[in-house]
Amino acid sequence: xxxxxxxxxxxxxxxxxxxxxxxxxxxxxxxxxxxxxxxxxxxxxxxxxxxxxxxxxxxxxxxxxxxxxxxxxxxxxxxxxxxxxxxxxxxxxxxxxxxxxxxxxxxxxxxxxxxxxxxxxxxxxxxxxxxxxxxxxxxxxxxxxxxxxxxxxxxxxxxxxxxxxxxxxxxxxxxxxxxxxxxxxxxxxxxxxxxxxxxxxxxxxxxxxxxxxxxxxxxxxxxxxxxxxxxxxxxxxxxxxxxxxxxxxxxxxxxxxxxxxxxxxxxxxxxxxxxxxxxxxxxxxxxxxxxxxxxxxxxxxxxxxxxxxxxxxxxxxxxxxxxxxxxxxxxxxxxxxxxxxxxxxxxxxxxxxxxxxxxxxxxxxxxxxxxxxxxxxxxxxxxxxxxxxxxxxxxxxxxxxxxxxxxxxxxxx
Amino acid sequence: xxxxxxxxxxxxxxxxxxxxxxxxxxxxxxxxxxxxxxxxxxxxxxxxxxxxxxxxxxxxxxxxxxxxxxxxxxxxxxxxxxxxxxxxxxxxxxxxxxxxxxxxxxxxxxxxxxxxxxxxxxxxxxxxxxxxxxxxxxxxxxxxxxxxxxxxxxxxxxxxxxxxxxxxxxxxxxxxxxxxxxxxxxxxxxxxxxxxxxxxxxxxxxxxxxxxxxxxxxxxxxxxxxxxxxxxxxxxxxxxxxxxxxxxxxxxxxxxxxxxxxxxxxxxxxxxxxxxxxxxxxxxxxxxxxxxxxxxxxxxxxxxxxxxxxxxxxxxxxxxxx
Numbered sequence: 001x002x003x004x005x006x007x008x009x010x011x012x013x014x015x016x017x018x019x020x021x022x023x024x025x026x027x028x029x030x031x032x033x034x035x036x037x038x039x040x041x042x043x044x045x046x047x048x049x050x051x052x053x054x055x056x057x058x059x060x061x062x063x064x065x066x067x068x069x070x071x072x073x074x075x076x077x078x079x080x081x082x083x084x085x086x087x088x089x090x091x092x093x094x095x096x097x098x099x100x101x102x103x104x105x106x107x108x109x110x111x112x113x114x115x116x117x118x119x120x121x122x123x124x125x126x127x128x129x130x131x132x133x134x135x136x137x138x139x140x141x142x143x144x145x146x147x148x149x150x151x152x153x154x155x156x157x158x159x160x161x162x163x164x165x166x167x168x169x170x171x172x173x174x175x176x177x178x179x180x181x182x183x184x185x186x187x188x189x190x191x192x193x194x195x196x197x198x199x200x201x202x203x204x205x206x207x208x209x210x211x212x213x214x215x216x217x218x219x220x221x222x223x224x225x226x227x228x229x230x231x232x233x234x235x236x237x238x239x240x241x242x243x244x245x246x247x248x249x250x251x252x253x254x255x256x257x258x259x260x261x262x263x264x265x266x267x268x269x270x271x272x273x274x275x276x277x278x279x280x281x282x283x284x285x286x287x288x289x290x291x292x293x294x295x296x297x298x299x300x301x302x303x304x305x306x307x308x309x310x311x312x313x314x315x316x317x318x319x320x321x322x323x324x325x326x327x328x329x330x331x332x333x334x335x336x337x338x339x340x341x342x343x344x345x346x347x348x349x350x351x352x353x354x355x356x357x358x359x360x361x362x363x364x365x366x367x368x369x370x371x372x373x374x375x376x377x378x379x380x381x382x383x384x385x386x387x388x389x390x391x392x393x394x395x396x397x398x399x400x401x402x403x404x405x406x407x408x409x410x411x412x413x
Numbered sequence: 414x415x416x417x418x419x420x421x422x423x424x425x426x427x428x429x430x431x432x433x434x435x436x437x438x439x440x441x442x443x444x445x446x447x448x449x450x451x452x453x454x455x456x457x458x459x460x461x462x463x464x465x466x467x468x469x470x471x472x473x474x475x476x477x478x479x480x481x482x483x484x485x486x487x488x489x490x491x492x493x494x495x496x497x498x499x500x501x502x503x504x505x506x507x508x509x510x511x512x513x514x515x516x517x518x519x520x521x522x523x524x525x526x527x528x529x530x531x532x533x534x535x536x537x538x539x540x541x542x543x544x545x546x547x548x549x550x551x552x553x554x555x556x557x558x559x560x561x562x563x564x565x566x567x568x569x570x571x572x573x574x575x576x577x578x579x580x581x582x583x584x585x586x587x588x589x590x591x592x593x594x595x596x597x598x599x600x601x602x603x604x605x606x607x608x609x610x611x612x613x614x615x616x617x618x619x620x621x622x623x624x625x626x627x628x629x630x631x632x633x634x635x636x637x638x639x640x641x642x643x644x645x646x647x648x649x650x651x652x653x654x655x656x657x658x659x660x661x662x663x664x665x666x667x668x669x670x671x672x673x674x675x676x677x678x679x680x681x682x683x684x685x686x687x688x689x690x691x692x693x694x695x696x697x698x699x700x701x702x703x704x705x706x707x708x709x710x711x712x713x714x715x716x717x718x719x720x721x722x723x724x725x726x727x728x729x730x731x732x733x734x735x
Contacts, residue, residue, distance in 0.1 A: 036542040093543060110541065112577050143543055165573070195543055212564050238561050241546060256550075257561035279550045279560070298550035323547055346547070371544075 038091025042373040043382045046098040053092025054406035055388035057107040069409025073127035094145025102130045106142035117142035131181035143195040150202050152176050157194025157209050169193045171209050188229050191215050199246035208251050210240025232268045243283035254280020260295045272310025277301050283325045296322035316358035320347030325373040333396050344370035364398045429534040430552045434559035445569025456649040467658045472512045535638040539567050539575040574638035581637050589640045594629025596647035603654045
C-alpha cells in the first residue's frame, strides 16, 4: 500500500475512533440519567431477618443476629441448576414492608419512556411468590413503598400505565389476600406521577398521596365499590416528590417549591406552612416528647420546627443533599441517654445531631453517599449506602460493626 | 480531572440549566419555546465568531493558489528536511496573510461543548428518575424562580421533548433526523473552502457527507428537545452565515440557490477559474507523464478525472450563462 495513503487511512480511522469514543461517553452519561438507579431502599426487620432491596432491584435478606446473607432467599430469581440466580427489577427505592409473613416491595426499570415495574409479595418462609395468582407486573414507574392496610389492601402510587401518557399517575389498591391477591381492587387516576410513600389513616379509612403536579389527594380506602374515591384534594405550591406523613391527626409533607406543610384533614386547609431554603424531599420526623418535627432539604438544611405553631426552633446545615428520612433515637453512652437525630448525607456519612440545638455531635462514617433512611434494629444502626453495601454500627459510639455487599452477600470493598 | 469536572459543571452546565429554566419561567412555562429562545440567543452570541470564521475562510481561499504552488514545489520530495521546509513556507504564507489555518474551526470547537452541554442540560432539566430530580436541585441558583416550576412541562407541539426522537410520533420521528442531517449538510457546505487538489477535494467530500449522515443517525436516538435544538441551530446558523458571508449563493447538487446576481456571477466565475486551472494542471501532468515512464496508473486516472470534471464544470457554467 502507498505509505501516504496508509497514513491517510490511519488518520481517518483515528478521527472516527475519537468520534465513536465521544459518542459512547455521551450516550453512557445519557443512559445513566434516564435509567433509575435505586439504592434508596431502607432495611426492615421482622425480628428474625433484615430485608432490603439491593442495587439490582432484587429483594434480599440477612439473618438479624448473625448477619449472614441468605443466598437461598432472593427475589426475583431464575433457576440456574439448583442455584437461584437473581434477576433484578432494576431499581427498588422504597423500603420493603413485612406483614403477616409476607414481604412486600415494588421496583421498576425504564428504557426511554417504556417502563416495567412489579409489585412483589414474597413469602418470608420460602422466598417464593406469596400470591397464588402469580406476579403483579405493571408497565409503569413504581418508586414509593407498598403500603398494606388493616382492611387487606396493598396501596401503591404509580406513574402513567401501559405506555399511555394520560392519566399521568394512579393510586392502585391490590388485595393482600394470597388467593385474591394481584387482582386490582380499584385504582384512582391522579394528576401526576407518585414517587413517595402513601400515608394511611386507618381510623378514617383514608389514604393520603402526593403527586408530581403538587396535589395532595385524600382517598377513601373503605371496602365496597365506590366510584368516587377522592374525598378532597389540596394544591401545594410545588411538586410533591417525597413521602406524605400522617401523624397525630395531621398530614405533613414537603414540596419542590421549598415548602413544608401541615394540613388539617378535617378542615382540609393548612395549619401552617414553613418556607425552607431548598427543596424538601425527605419525610418529616416528629418528636412527640419535644413537640417538634424535624424537616430536611436537598440543600442539606435541617430545621427543628414547633409542631403546633410551625415556628423554627433551630436550624443547621450539613454537607450534601438529604433524601432519606433521618432517624430519631436515644443514644445511650456511659449510662447517659441523649436524644439524637441521625441525618443521612448525599455526599457521604450519616451525621448525628443533638436535637436540642442541632449541633453535630458524631458521625457514622460510611465512605459513600447515603440516600436511604438509617434504621435502628436491636441497638445497631443499619445504613444502606449508595454503593450497594449494608453497614451496621453501634448506636452508642457510631463504630462500624459489620458490612455486607448486598449484590451477592460478599465482603464490602 | 476533578478541576475540569468543576469547570464543566459550574462554567457550562449550571449556567445552561439556569438559562433554560429561566426562559421556561418567563416564556409561558413552555419548554419548547425556551429551547427556541435559547438557540437563537446562543447563535446571536456567536456572531462575532462567525464573522471571524468567514473572514478566515475568505483569506484561506485567496491563499489556495500559492499554497498549491508550495505543494507542487515539494511534491516529489519526501525527505524530512523538505517536509520541514514545506511546512515552514506554508506557515510563513499564513503568517503573512494573517490567517490561522485552524482558526476557522473556532466556532465549531466552541459549539461542541455547547452541544454536549445542551444535550446534558435537556436531560437534566427534564428528569425522569428520582435521582435525576434530586440532582437537579443542586443545579439551580438560589435566585432562580424557576426552581419552583419543576417538574417542567415536557410537551411541545404534541412531542415529549425528553423522549428520544425514535419515540416521537410518525412521520416526525423520521423527518426530524433527515431535516437535521440536511441542515447540517447545508451548513457544512456553506462553511467549507474550495479545495485546490484532488486529494483535499475527496477528503472534503467525505467530511461533507459523513458528518451530516452521522448526526442524522445519532439524532434518531437523541432526546427530541436536542433534535429540535440542532435543527433550529443549523437553520439560524445558515441564515447568519448567509448574511455575514455577503449573501453568497449555496451550491447544492450542481445548482446555485439564493445569493444576489453579483455573488452568483462571482461564484460561476470562480468555478470556471478553478476548472481551467485544474485542466491546465492535468495537461501539464500528462506531459510530464509522457516524459516519465515510471508514472503510475493512479496518477493517469486522477488526471483523466480532473479533465472530465473541468469539462463538465465549464459546460454547466456555459449553460447557466445562456
